[in-house]
Amino acid sequence: MSRIKRAALVGNPNAGKSALFNKLTGARQKIANYPGVTVERKAGRMILPSGEPVELVDLPGAYSFDTASPDEEVTRQIVHGEFEGEPVPDVLILVLDAANLEQHLVFAQEVIALGRPTVVALNMVDLAERDGLTLDPAALSEALGVPVIPTVAVRSRGLAELGEAMSSASQADPADRSRHLDHISLPERRLAAKHMARAAILSRSKRAKVERGLDAVMLNPWAGPIILFAFLFVVFQAVFAWATPFADALEAGVGALSAAVTSNIPDGFFRDFLTEGLFAGVGAVVVFLPQIVILFAFILAMEASGYMARAAFIMDRMMAGVGLSGRSFIPLLSSFACAIPGIMATRAIADPKDRLTTILIAPLMTCSARLPVYAVVIAAVIPARTIGAGIGLQGLVLFGLYIAGIVGAMVAALVLRRSFTKGEASGFIMEMPRYQLPRLRDMAIGLWQRAWVFLRRAGTIIFAATIALWVLLSFPKADPGESQVDASIAGQIGSGVAVLVEPIGFNRDIALSLIPAMAAREVAVSSLGTIYAVESSDEDVVAERVTERIGATWTLPTALAFLAWFVFAPQCLSTIAVAKRETNGWKWPVFMLVYLFAAAYVFAGLTYWIAVAAGLGCR
Ligand SMILES: Nc1nc2c(ncn2[C@@H]2O[C@H](COP(=O)(O)OP(=O)(O)OP(=O)(O)O)[C@@H](O)[C@H]2O)c(=O)[nH]1
Numbered sequence: 204m205s206r207i208k209r210a211a212l213v214g215n216p217n218a219g220k221s222a223l224f225n226k227l228t229g230a231r232q233k234i235a236n237y238p239g240v241t242v243e244r245k246a247g248r249m250i251l252p253s254g255e256p257v258e259l260v261d262l263p264g265a266y267s268f269d270t271a272s273p274d275e276e277v278t279r280q281i282v283h284g285e286f287e288g289e290p291v292p293d294v295l296i297l298v299l300d301a302a303n304l305e306q307h308l309v310f311a312q313e314v315i316a317l318g319r320p321t322v323v324a325l326n327m328v329d330l331a332e333r334d335g336l337t338l339d340p341a342a343l344s345e346a347l348g349v350p351v352i353p354t355v356a357v358r359s360r361g362l363a364e365l366g367e368a369m370s371s372a373s374q375a376d377p378a379d380r381s382r383h384l385d386h387i388s389l390p391e392r393r394l395a396a397k398h399m400a401r402a403a404i405l406s407r408s409k410r411a412k413v414e415r416g417l418d419a420v421m422l423n424p425w426a427g428p429i430i431l432f433a434f435l436f437v438v439f440q441a442v443f444a445w446a447t448p449f450a451d452a453l454e455a456g457v458g459a460l461s462a463a464v465t466s467n468i469p470d471g472f473f474r475d476f477l478t479e480g481l482f483a484g485v486g487a488v489v490v491f492l493p494q495i496v497i498l499f500a501f502i503l504a505m506e507a508s509g510y511m512a513r514a515a516f517i518m519d520r521m522m523a524g525v526g527l528s529g530r531s532f533i534p535l536l537s538s539f540a541c542a543i544p545g546i547m548a549t550r551a552i553a554d555p556k557d558r559l560t561t562i563l564i565a566p567l568m569t570c571s572a573r574l575p576v577y578a579v580v581i582a583a584v585i586p587a588r589t590i591g592a593g594i595g596l597q598g599l600v601l602f603g604l605y606i607a608g609i610v611g612a613m614v615a616a617l618v619l620r621r622s623f624t625k626g627e628a629s630g631f632i633m634e635m636p637r638y639q640l641p642r643l644r645d646m647a648i649g650l651w652q653r654a655w656v657f658l659r660r661a662g663t664i665i666f667a668a669t670i671a672l673w674v675l676l677s678f679p680k681a682d683p684g685e686s687q688v689d690a691s692i693a694g695q696i697g698s699g700v701a702v703l704v705e706p707i708g709f710n711r712d713i714a715l716s717l718i719p720a721m722a723a724r725e726v727a728v729s730s731l732g733t734i735y736a737v738e739s740s741d742e743d744v745v746a747e748r749v750t751e752r753i754g755a756t757w758t759l760p761t762a763l764a765f766l767a768w769f770v771f772a773p774q775c776l777s778t779i780a781v782a783k784r785e786t787n788g789w790k791w792p793v794f795m796l797v798y799l800f801a802a803a804y805v806f807a808g809l810t811y812w813i814a815v816a817a818g819l820g821c822r
């Protein structure tokens with residue numbers, strides 16, 4: 204008996220490959236309802252019903268083996284056994300969207316023509332049923348010459364049968380598989396797909412399509428953008444309004460812990476480390492967990508429902524205006540979470556210059572690491588009141604900062620496309636995924652993963668950068684009456700840097716916080732927390748909240764300039780590292796650093812001087 208060692212999931216984008224992969228291996232790969240989610244190979248272990256272990260590889264979706272984009276190239280190489288260090292898979296699991304059969308059968312013929320042991324997972328049969336389709340898997344199997352197993356990946360339906368079919372497929376006689384599907388042209392494949400789909404669909408009820416009605420509104424050239432804009436507006440209102448009670452509770456918790464430490468641990472190095480470094484510093488970032496969770500709840504719902512691809516479609520026209528296509532929109536929207544997956548997602552963009560431009564502007568999209576920075580300053584200097592119709596002023600300012608990032612990105616793209624990455628905008632074709640209600644379980648897992656990422660950052664990079672700063676702030680010890688910050692090594696360095704940033708309205712504390720914040724943006728908040736705690740430790744044992752100190756010591760022009768700085772400043776080492784990897788060298792990441800820092804300096808300066816000129820400087 205021949206044993207299967209390796210199997211690979213292939214198929215069109217958004218067929219449900221990763222959903223199947225997760226169920227078969229117990230992994231938690233990202234799945235979302237738009238094409239181009241998976242951009243690199245991921246391996247996991249599945250156990251066949253016979254007890255045999257198999258290495259299963261999840262691949263990026265592809266439309267054809269005539270590859271256009273870097274992610275499709277990975278799929279082509281692995282399936283053809285050309286991927287370095289990876290033997291050719293023993294069995295291919297060809298995943299088809301049952302509700303989109305005709306389109307998916309075009310690439311399916313190319314896969315089957317390879318003549319390798321293949322099993323078809325006819326996935327999403329639940330959606331096909333919802334659309335009123337009755338399918339005949341046997342007829343499809345007959346037409347394709349390979350076994351066809353109906354599955355519903357997200358409900359684990361059909362998995363055992365799929366496993367059985369994999370075992371027998373690897374044992375089938377190779378002669379059975381020669382279907383002579385190769386050497387036929389694309390138009391011929393399209394025609395054959397049409398016939399096969401017709402034969403496999405037994406009946407099609409005339410059920411009214413909810414989708415079409417919905418899309419008539421969602422994709423309408425007038426209503427579409429208004430709905431998208433309104434949706435984003437609600438998101439940022441919610442980030443402030445809904446999070447407040449939770450954030451307050453967390454803040455009280457951190458305060459109570461700090462107070463408990465102060466009263467139970469004797470005065471000294473260790474106590475200062477806990478209260479000034481850990482609670483005042485790292486704690487100042489952790490309290491933004493509720494905001495992060497709310498933001499991600501919206502992003503995940505947008506991804507799962509199928510609205511993400513609609514948003515890309517709506518934005519395509521505007522993107523074309525700056526020389527990009529709607530293709531760039533999804534990587535850019537992913538960058539709202541974090542620029543790293545955003546930059547990775549550009550692998551789905553075929554045109555190299557489109558892709559490079561998108562990588563270069565991705566850091567301008569407001570990532571979730573900026574949220575604590577924005578939120579802390581907004582809470583400190585913008586009054587928490589409504590400006591009528593229940594619209595919160597703080598949420599409005601936050602929304603404005605996100606818009607500033609988007610506008611900045613568009614202007615940057617416009618300039619880049621006429622200079623460094625010159626070229627025409629390429630066309631945009633994307634299939635619209637079906638609308639689906641987000642599944643609660645998937646949402647919960649997604650939120651948990653994001654919360655965990657945030658907390659892990661707090662416990663690692665933010666912790667390390669803050670503690671390093673705290674140590675530099677604590678030595679040498681100040682003489683009585685002298686400020687500890689002024690006396691410390693960090694204070695000396697801060698005063699040096701302050702000379703550079705004073706023209707744009709930054710004070711010494713800001714200058715000081717910007718240096719460790721090169722590691723990650725949130726470190727600006729934890730650093731300010733630690734700086735203020737060190738400064739106030741004599742009078743006030745329990746650290747004062749950062750927001751109160753900022754409100755009391757910064758002028759409004761300074762606070763606004765600080766916000767403008769963070770719209771542009773590329774303060775994230777990991778983003779630079781990923782940009783280096785994805786562009787194969789240092790040239791573009793260095794370019795990115797230079798242009799973004801220059802923009803940050805200019806715009807922070809402009810903001811400061813305009814605000815001062817407008818008389819906002821008076822308290
Ligand atoms: N209703 C239903 N939804 C499914 C099924 N399988 C997957 N989905 C959903 O379809 C969407 C796409 O699933 P993915 O697993 O990300 O698709 P993929 O083939 O990996 O897509 P790419 O990585 O872009 O190539 C997700 O929103 C899934 O939750 C299914 O059998 N039924």
Ligand SMILES: [Mg+2]
Nearest residue numbers: 220221240241
């Ligand atoms: Mg996938």
